Amino acid sequence: MAVVVIGEPAAQPGAALPPAVTAAFEAVGLRTHLCRPGDGDPLPATLTGADALVLACAGPEALPLLRAALAAEVPVLALGGGAPLLDRAAAQPLPPAAGADPLRGAGEGAYGHGFRRLGGSAWALPGPLGDPAGAAPLHRFAALAAARAEHTATRAFFTPRADAWEERFAYQAPAYEAAVARMRLRPGQTVLDLGCGSGRALPALRAGVGAGGTVLGVDLTPAMLTAAARAGRRGPAGLLVADCGRLPLPAGAVHGIFAAGLLDHLPQPRTALTEWARVCAPGAELLLFHPSGRAERAARHGRPVSPDDPLAEPNLRPALDATGWQLAEYEDAVTHFVARARRRVRASRCGGSPGG
Structure with a gap:
């Protein structure tokens, strides 16, 4: 620093x-x-x-x-x-x-x-x-x-890239739609896109929860939300500048979280997963996504796949278990990465075990 x-x-x-x-x-x-x-x-x-x-x-x-x-x-x-x-x-x-x-x-x-x-x-x-x-x-x-060092690093990287972000990655929109389709969203629910960037997932999330649902795109960089609004995403969703590790939302208010290319870039992934569990209702869906697989991304950056990668299944599964989630689906393919988890039903006061 x-x-x-x-x-x-x-x-x-x-x-x-x-x-x-x-x-x-x-x-x-x-x-x-x-x-x-x-x-x-x-x-x-x-x-x-x-x-x-x-x-x-x-x-x-x-x-x-x-x-x-x-x-x-x-x-x-x-x-x-x-x-x-x-x-x-x-x-x-x-x-x-x-x-x-x-x-x-x-x-x-x-x-x-x-x-x-x-x-x-x-x-x-x-x-x-x-x-x-x-x-x-x-x-x-x-x-x-x-x-502010962590926030500064994020904003310093993304702000100068925001204007060209949508044009550069627009071709990925179908992959985002396919990923959102894996979430079991229902009409009237509330869903978040954390680290939404220019909002490629927001239209698909809106389709999942219908006109009566609530869709909120959250990003730390104001310039990225400006790009999302310019791309027409303010209609399908509300846009909020916020830290995804400290969400200004009440407990149990959310039924689904979509997070693309986010968790493995956070300094404390388990802290973030705990916060996401806090705002989610029991049974809520969490979908972690990237439009390329872990091996492809590592090769693109000229490095091997790290055993310490938070998205590696041996690391991700226990992190989810410890923070109130249950991993339901894990797929690390050449063309995409998807991990779907469900918010556990809280244990009853009588000592029952959390449900799946």
């Missing part, structure tokens, strides 16, 4: 980065990568691998990277001379952030010393870099960057 710091040329007065800046990130396990474009240091081509962006210069060469960070909601902190560039990058007003400001301490009023928030992921501290008044918000920013 790394924080990209864009600084002034070393010869500029006051260009030295205060040790407190580096120390704030090291304290939460984030290393800093200092780039000085004015001295010929290349800027990162993408934000992949960047947990945050700290801007301490006003050079226009950083504008493309800064705009990409704002679009992907990568945490941004503009210090000193970087504040005017942040304003320039956010030429269009950023949407107001919901909830309390995580960089404002409990009981604190409005920011002093020029510190301000722009949207949900960017802050500016126009004062001197060594200003002690900025120490508290700097440490809070570092803690926020560390806490």
Whole structure:
């Protein structure tokens, strides 16, 4: 994990980065990568691998990277001379952030010393870099960057790809329809597509639950849901920005979950399976899907199939068993991967065993 710091040329007065800046990130396990474009240091081509962006210069060469960070909601902190560039990058007003400001301490009023928030992921501290008044918000920013690291990585990867996602993978729509057909959906039920992307499964899910059912596409990356809406998927389904490991839904509200290419990319698959079981009613269907098999995907990436793959049956079956699911169907073919499980019926208070 790394924080990209864009600084002034070393010869500029006051260009030295205060040790407190580096120390704030090291304290939460984030290393800093200092780039000085004015001295010929290349800027990162993408934000992949960047947990945050700290801007301490006003050079226009950083504008493309800064705009990409704002679009992907990568945490941004503009210090000193970087504040005017942040304003320039956010030429269009950023949407107001919901909830309390995580960089404002409990009981604190409005920011002093020029510190301000722009949207949900960017802050500016126009004062001197060594200003002690900025120490508290700097440490809070570092803690926020560390806490958001997993979300940042996902959004940084998918945001620049979202516009072309539907066109690139539209040919897979029939495979998604065939996978959804394996779910035993009934009219009037509630079904989720977790990590829905541009929503290729949403029309088939709507067909399964009918006009009286509820279909919800959930994705962590707002740009992917924008792509889904552009592809006409807002009609068949509601679209929700949310973490699939912390769903804003009541217990037992869902009758089916479709998840394509998701579980094996999560840092804690069992935690996610537990959360999915929480929101599902007994007997609910879970379908894990990928439009290619595990061996084909591994070969495409130039590596062997890993025995630690969460989708390998010896790993998946006990993970499902431990989190309230029962594996009903497992198929790892060349052309697709499907694992279908059913939410166990909860044990009765009299000590009965969970049903299948």
